[in-house]
Amino acid sequence: MCDSTAAKQTDGVNHSPQTNTMKQIRIYYNFHKKLFSVQEKVNGSWKVVEYTNEIFIRNATFKVSESGRQRVLKQKRKNVHAFILGERFPFIPKSFVYRDEISYNPYKGPNFMVLSENKPLDRAKYVAIIGGKVIALIPEFQGTRI
Secondary structure, three states: OOHHHHHHOOOOOOOOOHHHHEEEEEEEEEOOOOOEEEEEEEOOEEEEEEOOOEEEEEEEEEEHHHHHHHHHHOOOOOOOOEEEEEEEOOOOOOOOEEEEEEOOOOOOOEEEEOOOOEEEOOOOEEEEEEOEEEEEEEEEOOOOOO
């Protein structure tokens, strides 16, 4: 990415070429380890590469497999069927002041939810998992956007 393109970004973050080449990841909560499992594509398949309770993600999408959710409801047994997909990001940008905790419970509905507003969430520009909590970070811009 050239400098002029980086200057046109509107999310308040300096985008260097390094951040543009980050790998896509997929994250889910691992109930056995009590940590989040981080997966990357290896030879065309998702493979767990890390377990963590702290990670930052850019361009996050929240996905729930409805057939997996229905299996949970029918069998009353947990299975991996809900993921956060996005790019690993090396830090939380300091320009973020609005944060909302995100949760998913297959017994309460088919979506990840913003807890404070009780609304479904499909995407977030940035997501932080800190201390086991999933938090959507929404930028607040001050001054003029470039």
